[in-house]
Amino acid sequence: MRRILLSLAGIFLIVILGLTAAIYLKAQHFLRASPETPGRDVVFTVEQGQTFDQVARALEAEGVITSARYFIFLGKWEKRLGSVQAGDFQLSTGWPPAQVLETLATGKPILYRLSIREGLTWWETAQVIEDQGFANASEIKTLVHDPELLKKYRIPFENAEGFLFPETYLLKRPGRQDARFIVELLLKTFWDKTARIWAEHGEPDAAALARLVTLASLVERETGVPAERARVAGVYTKRLARNMLLQCDPTIIYGLGTAFDGNIRRSHINDAANLYNTYQRAGLPPGPICSPGLDALKAASDPEEHDYLYFVATGDGGHVFSKTLDEHNRAVRQYQLRR
Incomplete structure (x- = not known):
């Protein structure tokens, strides 16, 4: 019986060793080989x-x-x-x-690009986010008007217009991002990017913040020429100081919203019911008309000091600036009426 037990134990040991060796060899092959x-x-x-x-x-x-x-x-x-x-x-x-x-x-x-350019309205930004596959535009709309979110990011308006910071963001997996995460990312980026402005000019209160972002949005929509931004901001600042109407076409367009068909008509200019009509209403519009980039925000925080009160587009992306109405009318005839 003892011999039988020893024999069985030996056979069992051999089997165990054999299985162990097989598992070891298979594991080694698994670790070293590729599929x-x-x-x-x-x-x-x-x-x-x-x-x-x-x-x-x-x-x-x-x-x-x-x-x-x-x-x-x-x-x-x-x-x-x-x-x-x-x-x-x-x-x-x-x-x-x-x-x-x-x-x-x-x-x-793998990170995917979400590219939001300067000068977009909140609804255009929402559509870009949807078109690039990151979140639903209707969800973005709800969040842009969320009172708690506005309070959290110190936005002094009824929506987040002007604060959805334009930038190229690198995110994980389009279609699986949470809309709240994206909106908060844009709002947080606004404060991160503007920190250098506040460091130089001081943290703004709600009224100063509203004025600065609104002015910057007008600058953003009026010119895409970097060298002109501070000058355009200076024109608007000077007109505000003299209680002159700003007469900014982009504000009319914003007030028309999605109904704007690409043409500003005389009826639009004369429409005093449009809260954003700076041809009829004095001062800045009720709020920003787009989300400005950092350069426009810098220009609004530090406008150029000069004597210009008018400017007109030359048709090549730039503008001619004038100090008097006569100069301005001549520039309009040269660059606008002739065209």
Whole structure:
């Protein structure tokens, strides 16, 4: 009986050693080999909240690894079970598993561009965000008018017009971003970018902030020439000081909203019911008419000192500035009526 037991124990030991060796060899092959040679690129998505086991099974299904079970063992061995990030990752079926794990745990997810140019209204910005696939425009509209959000970011208006900072943002995965996250990112960026202005001129109160952003929005819409921005801001500042009407065409357009068809008519200029009609209403309009860029904000905070009271577009993107009405009328005849 003793011999039989020893024989069985020996056979069992041999089987165990054999299985261990087989598992070891298979594990070594898993760690060293890649699923395909040559490999192919795979954009792999890790969803927020996915477990490591779920990620491993998805990697196996995509052909990025050959065994989810061994990949889980690898994650445990490397103590990376809780390190995998959410996002889209550029992987390859030609990589060994250790490289796949390293990329998911410490690599940078693929980032996508959300480009918002200067001078857009809040509804144009919302449409750009939707068109680029990041969030629904109707959700953006709701958030732009959210009183709590306006209070949080110290916006002294009934909506966030003027504060949706124009910039190229790099974000994870279009179509899966939270609209609130995007709106708050734009609002936070406004304060981050303007910090240098407040450092130089002092933190503004609500009235000063409203005036500055509104003036900057007019500057943004009136000229795209960097060298002219401070000069245009100086013209408007001077006209305000003399109680002159600003007579800014872009404010009329903003007041018309989505009904504007591309042409300003005499009826539009004479329409005193348009709250943004600076041909009929004195002072700045009730609020910003777009989201200005940093250069326009700087110009509004530090307008150029000069004697100009008028300017007219030359048709090539620039303007001619005049000190008197006679000079201005001559410039209008030269650059506008002739054209």
